[in-house]
Amino acid sequence: MSDFVSGFWNIYVAGIVVLSLLFCLVLLLTQAKGKVNPGETTGHVWDEDLREYNNPLPGWWRWLFYITLIFAIAYLFMYPGFGTAVGSFGWSATGQYDKEMKAADEKFGPIFDKFKAQDVATVAASTEARDMGHRLFVTYCAQCHGADAKGGKGFPNLTDKDWLYGGEPEAIKATLVGGRMGVMPPMGAAVGGGDGVKDVANYVRSLSGLASDSIRAQRGKALFATNCAACHGPDAKGMTAMGAPNLTDEVWLYGSSEATISETITNGRVNQMPAFGEFLGEAKVHLLTAYVYGKSAAAK
Ligand code: HEC
Numbered sequence: 001m002s003d004f005v006s007g008f009w010n011i012y013v014a015g016i017v018v019l020s021l022l023f024c025l026v027l028l029l030t031q032a033k034g035k036v037n038p039g040e041t042t043g044h045v046w047d048e049d050l051r052e053y054n055n056p057l058p059g060w061w062r063w064l065f066y067i068t069l070i071f072a073i074a075y076l077f078m079y080p081g082f083g084t085a086v087g088s089f090g091w092s093a094t095g096q097y098d099k100e101m102k103a104a105d106e107k108f109g110p111i112f113d114k115f116k117a118q119d120v121a122t123v124a125a126s127t128e129a130r131d132m133g134h135r136l137f138v139t140y141c142a143q144c145h146g147a148d149a150k151g152g153k154g155f156p157n158l159t160d161k162d163w164l165y166g167g168e169p170e171a172i173k174a175t176l177v178g179g180r181m182g183v184m185p186p187m188g189a190a191v192g193g194g195d196g197v198k199d200v201a202n203y204v205r206s207l208s209g210l211a212s213d214s215i216r217a218q219r220g221k222a223l224f225a226t227n228c229a230a231c232h233g234p235d236a237k238g239m240t241a242m243g244a245p246n247l248t249d250e251v252w253l254y255g256s257s258e259a260t261i262s263e264t265i266t267n268g269r270v271n272q273m274p275a276f277g278e279f280l281g282e283a284k285v286h287l288l289t290a291y292v293y294g295k296s297a298a299a300k
């Protein structure tokens with residue numbers, strides 16, 4: 001298969017292949033018939049007494065060269081390499097990948113199926129399942145959540161007891177299967193612009209015991225009740241149905257500074273966890289659910 005949009009490049013590349021092969025052949029034929037005088041030197045001398053003889057190329061060397069050419073032509077006939085020709089073997093990188101995936105499924109399928117039949121808590125307790133889960137996690141999840149699953153700015157820590165969407169096995173599985181989309185709308189205008197944002201940001205900081213301006217926080221409290229409580233809850237402890245985080249604890253998705261909180265309120269946030277249900281299939285999702293569940297359960 002080729003990724004080129006225009007057919008011209010296929011012909012261009014095929015042309016270069018033909019020219020290169022012809023060039024090698026012509027070079028080999030002409031040089032083989034070149035002037036040689038066995039036994040005579042060319043007159044070149046190195047390192048005082050190292051002389052260059054004008055002998056023909058050794059036969060084995062020339063034949064090796066011919067064989068290389070024949071190999072190249074045979075290879076291009078059998079494998080893709082010549083323009084868009086697929087080759088007589090019909091080999092392709094994606095075909096090989098599919099074949100290997102199928103072989104792996106056949107080999108590991110029974111092990112996955114064994115765990116699929118067990119409930120999440122039981123799977124989480126198995127060392128074998130944890131090792132398999134870890135390998136899957138490093139392959140599919142680590143680029144966002146980190147190899148240790150501790151996350152980073154905008155990517156939740158999966159090893160604590162704080163959940164945007166819930167930490168029950170069913171909730172974790174639903175997150176993996178369908179993905180999640182966290183949407184906090186921009187609220188700057190709703191709270192009355194700059195000062196309103198500052199007031200409510202100070203209130204949010206006061207909720208988790210961070211330093212705040214008490215007068216601003218007092219004003220922010222009223223703004224919070226009318227503008228934010230619908231999603232974050234009247235007690236600001238969050239709402240898993242919305243993916244709205246608990247604002248009263250020490251866990252922050254984006255950061256706890258007044259500037260970062262103000263930024264969140266003013267501009268809103270949109271954050272996405274991709275869906276893995278179809279891509280990974282039921283058995284792997286089950287194993288990963290148990291892996292994440294087990295990580296969090298082990299946390300204090
Ligand atoms: C492209 C980045 C990305 C990848 C890859 C990714 N995630 Fe996520 N994940 C996120 C983001 C972002 C969120 C938070 C979504 C939000 O804020 O609404 C999230 C949320 C979650 C949550 C919910 C956490 C909570 O507090 O409720 C779980 C569980 C989770 N991911 C597990 C996984 C697992 C397991 C994998 C691997 C199969 C994975 N993620 C792969 C970006 C990613």
Ligand code: HEC
Nearest residue numbers: 182183184187227228231243244252253254255264269271
């Ligand atoms: C429509 C629902 C909704 C409303 C209304 C809403 N939020 Fe949010 N908020 C969310 C969601 C969902 C997130 C998580 C976004 C994400 O997953 O990236 C969030 C995230 C945040 C964060 C980031 C927390 C962290 O851990 O970094 C803060 C702070 C916040 N909201 C404060 C507020 C304040 C203050 C208001 C009122 C002015 C408000 N929110 C109104 C849904 C809402």
